[in-house]
């Protein structure tokens with residue numbers, strides 16, 4: 001099956017950061033040709049993209065699809081109360097079905113908004129249902145069951161170390177590489193305070209053996225740092241490194257409270273940092289020192305985090321905010337648009353361990369592509385710098401077509417792989433019953 005996206009401006013994000021006028025030809029799940037204008041071939045299907053802009057599919061490396069049904073149920077609380085009073089009880093109340101529809105709702109929003117790949121942390125139970133949703137809706141996802149085995153972990157979600165690791169290994173065997181490689185497994189210990197040292201060490205070994213990513217939270221609030229210091233005697237980033245949660249295989253969400261030594265360690269180990277600007281602002285956590293991390297050579301990606309702490313799952317919003325929030329602190333030239341677009345594409349690909357497969361538009365890479373209509377009043381004039389228009393001006397609603405793994409999943413702004421009306425109805429129904437169960 002061949003598909004030609006014809007006549008667009010193509011923001012390749014290749015090594016030379018070329019922007020071409022031309023066509024992108026997709027064969028099967030791969031990009032075959034990226035060419036400047038008017039190429040001919042026996043293409044089966046042509047989508048006329050003249051006047052439009054094609055970018056690599058956006059990648060969000062920190063998402064909790066299981067929380068999408070909690071949107072609006074936990075506003076205006078600091079992290080510790082947000083977790084203990086709302087998120088943990090709601091996660092504990094989830095059923096197989098509610099996890100499924102929570103994932104469908106989140107993935108629908110992500111795809112319609114131009115996010116083609118995610119690193120996802122589910123809850124403790126029913127992660128198989130989330131994978132079933134991801135398989136059906138067609139997004140590229142690396143997802144994992146949340147692991148919590150510390151004595152202080154919440155009763156409704158706490159597991160023994162053995163039970164947590166056993167279910168994780170079973171899910172890894174079933175889903176890692178499923179859907180022709182579109183779905184992958186990650187080991188997802190929630191964060192240091194809710195996990196024992198033996199669990200974290202085992203996760204490091206198991207992930208290395210499976211070739212899987214490790215996905216966790218780190219250094220989100222000063223209280224978290226204090227707790228880790230009390231329990232382990234170490235700074236959180238060095239403790240994680242000591243138990244093997246570091247290096248290119250690891251993705252640490254937030255890293256708001258890291259000092260110079262922590263930044264040097266993250267850079268030296270090439271650990272992925274996932275910056276979540278909306279979530280950090282909404283929970284009042286702080287502003288991650290992203291320009292300092294990039295200057296030190298850290299790998300940085302972006303993510304929206306979960307719906308209850310954002311409340312959108314919109315990569316365009318995260319790009320714009322990532323750039324803006326640094327400027328009052330460091331000056332208006334901090335984190336310019338071109339650097340932010342790299343975080344949302346190449347940086348995300350690295351965090352998922354998929355830099356050879358996604359993150360740019362080049363022959364041989366997976367065909368994860370987003371076609372944008374940038375003619376709305378908010379992105380005109382059209383001869384202004386294209387990357388500036390993408391990062392500072394564009395919105396999720398500018399997305400026209402989305403291709404994941406060579407398959408058209410959004411066409412003319414409409415989801416093709418699931419019925420949005422059904423998702424809306426089921427999401428409302430299940431959110432209602434979770435709210436009733438928990439009493440919020």
Ligand SMILES: [Zn+2]
Pocket residue numbers: 062064217253305306
């Ligand atoms: Zn999170």
